[in-house]
Amino acid sequence: MQAFLEITAPILHDELVEKCKQGDRKSYADLYQKYAKAMFNTSLRIVNNSGDAEDILQDAFVDAFASLNSFEYRSTFGAWLKKIVINKSINHLRKKKMDLIDIDKTQVAEVPNEETLDEKDVQLKVEEIKKAVKLLPNGYRTVLTLYLFEGYDHEEIAEILNVTHATVRTQYMRAKQKLIGLIKQGGIS
Amino acid sequence: MSTRLDQFINDNRGDFDDQMPTPKVWDNIQYKVFPEKKIETPVVKMNFMKWSAAAAAVVLVALGAWFLMRTNHSNEVKPNNSSEIATVKPTVPEKKIDTTTVAPKIDEKSTPQIATTNDIKKQADKKTNDVVDDAEANAKEEMYHFAKLVEIKHRELKTMSKDEPLLYKQFSGDVNKLDSVYHSLEDRLSKKQNSEEVLEAMIQNLQLQMQLLNHQLQIIKQLNHSKKSAYDKAYQSI
Numbered sequence: 425m426q427a428f429l430e431i432t433a434p435i436l437h438d439e440l441v442e443k444c445k446q447g448d449r450k451s452y453a454d455l456y457q458k459y460a461k462a463m464f465n466t467s468l469r470i471v472n473n474s475g476d477a478e479d480i481l482q483d484a485f486v487d488a489f490a491s492l493n494s495f496e497y498r499s500t501f502g503a504w505l506k507k508i509v510i511n512k513s514i515n516h517l518r519k520k521k522m523d524l525i526d527i528d529k530t531q532v533a534e535v536p537n538e539e540t541l542d543e544k545d546v547q548l549k550v551e552e553i554k555k556a557v558k559l560l561p562n563g564y565r566t567v568l569t570l571y572l573f574e575g576y577d578h579e580e581i582a583e584i585l586n587v588t589h590a591t592v593r594t595q596y597m598r599a600k601q602k603l604i605g606l607i608k609q610g611g612i613s
Numbered sequence: 614m615s616t617r618l619d620q621f622i623n624d625n626r627g628d629f630d631d632q633m634p635t636p637k638v639w640d641n642i643q644y645k646v647f648p649e650k651k652i653e654t655p656v657v658k659m660n661f662m663k664w665s666a667a668a669a670a671v672v673l674v675a676l677g678a679w680f681l682m683r684t685n686h687s688n689e690v691k692p693n694n695s696s697e698i699a700t701v702k703p704t705v706p707e708k709k710i711d712t713t714t715v716a717p718k719i720d721e722k723s724t725p726q727i728a729t730t731n732d733i734k735k736q737a738d739k740k741t742n743d744v745v746d747d748a749e750a751n752a753k754e755e756m757y758h759f760a761k762l763v764e765i766k767h768r769e770l771k772t773m774s775k776d777e778p779l780l781y782k783q784f785s786g787d788v789n790k791l792d793s794v795y796h797s798l799e800d801r802l803s804k805k806q807n808s809e810e811v812l813e814a815m816i817q818n819l820q821l822q823m824q825l826l827n828h829q830l831q832i833i834k835q836l837n838h839s840k841k842s843a844y845d846k847a848y849q850s851i
Contacts, residue, residue: 460638464634465629468632477634478635482638482645548618553621
């Protein structure tokens with residue numbers, strides 16, 4: 425059983441990445457084409473500004489290409505690149521001295537239950553969700569997108585944001601509640 | 614634990630990634646990752662230079678053929694002048710070397726042309742025995758030919774040295790030194806002093822200029838070649 429796991433464990437070498445390592449210039453362009461759109465949207469959801477997201481995308485690719493030789497398939501290339509994009513996006517918010525943790529000071533860390541999130545009434549449409557995500561405060565938006573869109577779990581988000589697991593959980597609950605509230609409002613107006 | 618919102622986003626994940634970055638992002642990345650992107654420009658320049666050099670070589674051969682045809686036609690060569698023509702001969706193979714190194718494509722075309730010019734020369738040599746005429750006119754014609762060649766070479770050097778203005782300055786300085794000597798000889802010729810000797814000296818001077826220019830062109834070609842291989846090397850290492 426263990427032997428079987430060991431065989432399946434290593435990530436297959438990415439042919440495109442290997443060609444880039446050999447200096448094939450077309451493969452660099454292909455690699456960019458493959459990941460640019462997804463990475464741009466990931467960054468855009470966090471920084472909420474397309475100009476900033478483009479700068480981050482550019483920096484992330486330049487850094488990734490520069491350190492491509494040290495990339496050793498501990499994860500897929502896409503996951504590695506996404507981590508670079510997310511770290512750069514969060515650092516961008518930090519540099520702008522934007523709060524990464526939004527705490528409603530009148531109700532300190534009161535965690536709402538899942539049941540209070542009245543999702544059923546909300547018509548879920550892509551455009552409405554996108555619009556509502558944009559309206560969230562920076563801290564809420566970051567935690568929510570990392571969890572809902574990028575598939576990171578609470579522990580990973582806690583590590584990225586350098587906060588406790590509990591804080592992430594609270595933030596996420598509040599963010600989600602706020603998001604549903606915004607979608608509801610948007611639906612009415 | 615998966616709620617409806619989570620499920621919806623999961624199911625429609627691709628639709629949320631609908632924004633596209635502008636093309637300038639990739640341009641900037643390329644500029645930073647491949648700083649030697651300029652490599653394209655020298656490559657084009659090289660081609661342009663190659664073509665201009667090839668064109669110059671064609672003109673050179675055509676001019677040589679035209680000149681020899683003219684001498685053959687006029688039938689005005691003195692017997693004692695054949696020695697002078699003999700000294701001229703080595704420059705013809707030199708021309709041949711030049712055309713092959715500058716433009717290998719043109720080689721096939723130019724070689725037969727040179728062969729015909731050699732034939733014409735042989736005919737001219739034969740006819741020298743029964744032709745007796747003015748040496749000065751002939752020498753002047755020869756000089757005109759050399760002066761034209763020197764001019765062409767000079768132009769060729771100029772186009773090839775665009776990237777090396779300092780080198781070009783040095784090179785043209787050397788050529789100009791010889792040229793000034795040529796002009797002083799010209800003055801002496803106009804004063805009719807030892808005209809035959811002066812003419813010979815002038816021809817020798819032009820030959821020297823030709824050799825010098827050929828040598829300089831060779832250096833520049835080598836320089837360009839090493840530059841190109843350096844670029845290639847840098848490009849491969851990325």
